[in-house]
Amino acid sequence: MKNLAILGSTGSIGRSTLDIVESYPERFRVLTLAAGKNLESAYEQARRWHPRVMSMATEGDAAELRSRLRRDGIKEIEVSHGSPGTVQVATHPEVDFVVSAIVGVAGLEATYEAVKSGKSVGLANKESMVAAGELLTAEAQRHNKPLLPIDSEHNAVHQCLRGGRMEEVESIWLTASGGPFLNTPRSAFASITVQQALNHPTWKMGQRITIDSATLMNKGFEVIEACRLFGVPPERVKVIVHPQSTIHSMVEFVDGSILAQFSVTDMRLPILYALTYPERIASSLRFPVMDLRHLDFTPPDMEKFPCLRLAYEAAREGGSKPIALNAADEVAVAAFLDGSIRFDQIPETIEQVLGETESRKPESINEILLTDAEARTAAKKRVQYLSRSKSPLPWTASAIHHGE
Amino acid sequence: MKNLAILGSTGSIGRSTLDIVESYPERFRVLTLAAGKNLESAYEQARRWHPRVMSMATEGDAAELRSRLRRDGIKEIEVSHGSPGTVQVATHPEVDFVVSAIVGVAGLEATYEAVKSGKSVGLANKESMVAAGELLTAEAQRHNKPLLPIDSEHNAVHQCLRGGRMEEVESIWLTASGGPFLNTPRSAFASITVQQALNHPTWKMGQRITIDSATLMNKGFEVIEACRLFGVPPERVKVIVHPQSTIHSMVEFVDGSILAQFSVTDMRLPILYALTYPERIASSLRFPVMDLRHLDFTPPDMEKFPCLRLAYEAAREGGSKPIALNAADEVAVAAFLDGSIRFDQIPETIEQVLGETESRKPESINEILLTDAEARTAAKKRVQYLSRSKSPLPWTASAIHHGE
Numbered sequence: 001m002k003n004l005a006i007l008g009s010t011g012s013i014g015r016s017t018l019d020i021v022e023s024y025p026e027r028f029r030v031l032t033l034a035a036g037k038n039l040e041s042a043y044e045q046a047r048r049w050h051p052r053v054m055s056m057a058t059e060g061d062a063a064e065l066r067s068r069l070r071r072d073g074i075k076e077i078e079v080s081h082g083s084p085g086t087v088q089v090a091t092h093p094e095v096d097f098v099v100s101a102i103v104g105v106a107g108l109e110a111t112y113e114a115v116k117s118g119k120s121v122g123l124a125n126k127e128s129m130v131a132a133g134e135l136l137t138a139e140a141q142r143h144n145k146p147l148l149p150i151d152s153e154h155n156a157v158h159q160c161l162r163g164g165r166m167e168e169v170e171s172i173w174l175t176a177s178g179g180p181f182l183n184t185p186r187s188a189f190a191s192i193t194v195q196q197a198l199n200h201p202t203w204k205m206g207q208r209i210t211i212d213s214a215t216l217m218n219k220g221f222e223v224i225e226a227c228r229l230f231g232v233p234p235e236r237v238k239v240i241v242h243p244q245s246t247i248h249s250m251v252e253f254v255d256g257s258i259l260a261q262f263s264v265t266d267m268r269l270p271i272l273y274a275l276t277y278p279e280r281i282a283s284s285l286r287f288p289v290m291d292l293r294h295l296d297f298t299p300p301d302m303e304k305f306p307c308l309r310l311a312y313e314a315a316r317e318g319g320s321k322p323i324a325l326n327a328a329d330e331v332a333v334a335a336f337l338d339g340s341i342r343f344d345q346i347p348e349t350i351e352q353v354l355g356e357t358e359s360r361k362p363e364s365i366n367e368i369l370l371t372d373a374e375a376r377t378a379a380k381k382r383v384q385y386l387s388r389s390k391s392p393l394p395w396t397a398s399a400i401h402h403g404e
Numbered sequence: 405m406k407n408l409a410i411l412g413s414t415g416s417i418g419r420s421t422l423d424i425v426e427s428y429p430e431r432f433r434v435l436t437l438a439a440g441k442n443l444e445s446a447y448e449q450a451r452r453w454h455p456r457v458m459s460m461a462t463e464g465d466a467a468e469l470r471s472r473l474r475r476d477g478i479k480e481i482e483v484s485h486g487s488p489g490t491v492q493v494a495t496h497p498e499v500d501f502v503v504s505a506i507v508g509v510a511g512l513e514a515t516y517e518a519v520k521s522g523k524s525v526g527l528a529n530k531e532s533m534v535a536a537g538e539l540l541t542a543e544a545q546r547h548n549k550p551l552l553p554i555d556s557e558h559n560a561v562h563q564c565l566r567g568g569r570m571e572e573v574e575s576i577w578l579t580a581s582g583g584p585f586l587n588t589p590r591s592a593f594a595s596i597t598v599q600q601a602l603n604h605p606t607w608k609m610g611q612r613i614t615i616d617s618a619t620l621m622n623k624g625f626e627v628i629e630a631c632r633l634f635g636v637p638p639e640r641v642k643v644i645v646h647p648q649s650t651i652h653s654m655v656e657f658v659d660g661s662i663l664a665q666f667s668v669t670d671m672r673l674p675i676l677y678a679l680t681y682p683e684r685i686a687s688s689l690r691f692p693v694m695d696l697r698h699l700d701f702t703p704p705d706m707e708k709f710p711c712l713r714l715a716y717e718a719a720r721e722g723g724s725k726p727i728a729l730n731a732a733d734e735v736a737v738a739a740f741l742d743g744s745i746r747f748d749q750i751p752e753t754i755e756q757v758l759g760e761t762e763s764r765k766p767e768s769i770n771e772i773l774l775t776d777a778e779a780r781t782a783a784k785k786r787v788q789y790l791s792r793s794k795s796p797l798p799w800t801a802s803a804i805h806h807g808e
Contacts, residue, residue: 159567159661159663160567160663162566162567163563163564163567163665164566164684165684168683168684173693238693240694247664250693252691252693254684254686254687255673255676255677255680255684255685255686255689256667256668256673256687256688256689256690256691257563257666257667257673257677258665258666258667258691258693259563259564259567259663259665260651260663260664260666261567261661261662261663261664262661262662262664263660263661263662264660269659269661272659273661276659279569280572280659280661281658281659282659283658283659283660284660285659285660286660287656287660287662289577289642289654289701290644290702290703291701292699293699293700293701294698294699294700295696295697295698295699296697296698297694297697298694299694
């Protein structure tokens with residue numbers, strides 16, 4: 001029986017994890033939960049799962065949840081809140097495995113504390129590895145505990161890596177769907193609308209990750225994650241565009257053999273893999289092998305998608321650069337979404353901020369958060385400047401199709 | 405330094421193995437060689453590699469080789485011959501690893517003796533696993549030594565299986581090129597000519613294996629080999645037609661994940677893998693990942709290719725049946741090649757012989773060879789009958805394209 005802490009229990013990964021616990025009650029027990037701001041969903045989860053500790057983002061929601069549970073006669077659930085609450089959930093002494101699925105830097109501290117207290121951790125929080133990958137992997141190694149990736153690409157890589165030893169790896173090949181603008185001419189990028197950018201061909205996701213997929217920045221983050229998770233230099237992590245997203249990723253070994261992983265695109269699979277590793281347990285999720293038809297693979301266009309190039313540069317420099325990359329991207333994407341900057345100004349903003357960011361090696365979560373804050377400030381300044389000097393955007397639905 | 409014995413040193417696998425030794429002299433040493441009837445090639449190999457023992461198929465060739473070497477002043481090579489010579493090569497006390505690459509049942513005894521004497525064995529000899537798989541795997545397990553497949557499909561499976569434990573395997577997926585008659589209508593099978601059948605689209609191979617690829621019997625043998633090598637029942641070994649032959653094979657795990665292996669189609673890769681397992685060492689053989697384009701997968705047509713169905717039946721029954729399957733196929737293919745029977749009479753002959761073969765479990769190589777001989781006799785009788793009663797064959801080049 002594995003005792004689980006779920007950070008981000010009301011989000012998509014959190015709910016999929018609870019689905020798994022529902023299906024395998026003899027294997028997993030929900031011990032602690034950290035929810036965000038969704039009080040209704042958190043209340044339901046508390047009633048259903050009776051965790052030892054449940055944490056909410058705000059003090060107000062925590063108080064409300066506490067009083068509702070008291071009214072229902074449920075007294076054994078400790079309700080906490082905020083960052084200390086999340087850390088409490090992540091480091092509870094009886095927890096064996098922490099699912100880290102809080103979006104953004106909010107999940108960073110609790111994930112780090114979980115690793116530091118010797119927990120096995122399943123990572124769905126991208127920022128943890130992009131911003132704090134060097135710290136996290138060092139702590140995990142010190143405790144000899146695995147950091148198991150919960151996302152289809154790195155989970156696929158983790159599986160393929162079992163076919164050899166780390167020093168036998170020639171390249172890691174991350175597949176990319178290519179996003180909605182794979183075949184859009186570069187000349188049309190300035191006139192891409194928010195609506196067009198939010199229309200991702202393969203995946204239904206949150207707004208930021210959808211835009212990050214359209215700029216290929218998401219793939220850039222994955223390059224950095226792969227470097228940190230698997231201890232390989234950026235030149236050994238390759239991106240290949242594969243619009244069908246059937247093959248989740250590949251590993252090429254020094255002898256010339258390549259292993260590829262695929263499965264149905266259901267997040268429960270990588271979660272299950274992480275929760276049971278090094279075992280595999282039976283699921284009913286089957287990929288019909290006959291559907292392996294007409295797979296396409298092409299190299300990514302780094303000219304058209306400068307975010308990918310910037311991510312490689314940040315990965316090579318390490319330290320403060322990936323932190324700034326992530327922070328500047330979050331600000332730039334928000335500015336694009338609210339109409340302040342153009343689509344092609346997202347990479348422009350990030351490049352500017354990266355150039356302004358001093359190269360250094362943060363050695364604590366506080367130093368990371370400081371770098372993050374500085375980069376956000378720089379990005380906001382840049383966005384304001386672009387926003388003030390912008391010409392009216394040619395946002396007509398047809399502009400993109402006709403090019404210039 | 406690994407000391408190698410190569411059974412079948414002048415054949416294609418044998419020569420590729422020697423290429424590898426040439427490239428990695430610090431890792432491998434040629435200790436003993438068993439050649440066949442190619443005296444010139446054997447003589448050159450003896451001069452180049454100075455093995456401790458070199459065996460020839462016939463006493464005459466052995467005597468000739470011995471005298472040539474004496475004339476050259478080379479006295480330290482012991483030259484032997486025949487079945488005892490091959491066994492001597494395979495079981496030499498200083499040999500660490502035996503490459504078993506003699507075609508046909510001729511390689512059976514020496515392979516078995518190698519396994520029995522505790523050697524690690526790389527298997528390229530199909531008949532060993534089809535006819536004696538149960539005996540071989542039992543001996544290998546007793547000595548806790550691996551039987552490493554040297555053919556692209558099983559080698560791929562071996563690599564993919566590293567992604568989990570044997571009890572976590574849902575299915576093994578063997579890919580098949582489909583052979584030259586993948587899209588030929590069944591009604592045209594009676595008029596397939598030898599020339600058409602020898603024209604394999606993907607691989608250049610010997611005559612028997614080329615015909616076996618055209619009937620899909622080769623894939624049937626591979627199903628039986630997979631069952632024996634990996635200890636899985638036939639219903640867990642699936643065949644899938646993949647005309648590009650890019651993906652060499654796949655393993656599906658119980659959790660729903662599938663791992664696939666691919667690489668350039670060069671036999672040196674599986675040989676290198678087998679020789680260095682559990683390590684991988686660097687080669688210059690690189691698969692261009694961008695070539696992973698337009699892969700097709702379709703289920704095989706067991707009506708059109710009855711050999712595959714017969715192989716599954718033989719795999720399920722085990723014991724004497726796979727031995728008879730292999731023996732009857734060898735006779736039937738030879739009869740097709742010399743014009744005695746039609747293409748569609750190959751499976752007909754084999755089905756007849758399988759029906760006549762008593763179901764039993766041979767417990768020694770001698771019993772296996774006896775079953776093999778009986779099946780050959782039965783197959784020859786059947787071939788004679790078909791040959792006598794045949795109508796003139798409609799062997800015109802156009803017949804196959806126009807159907808009936």
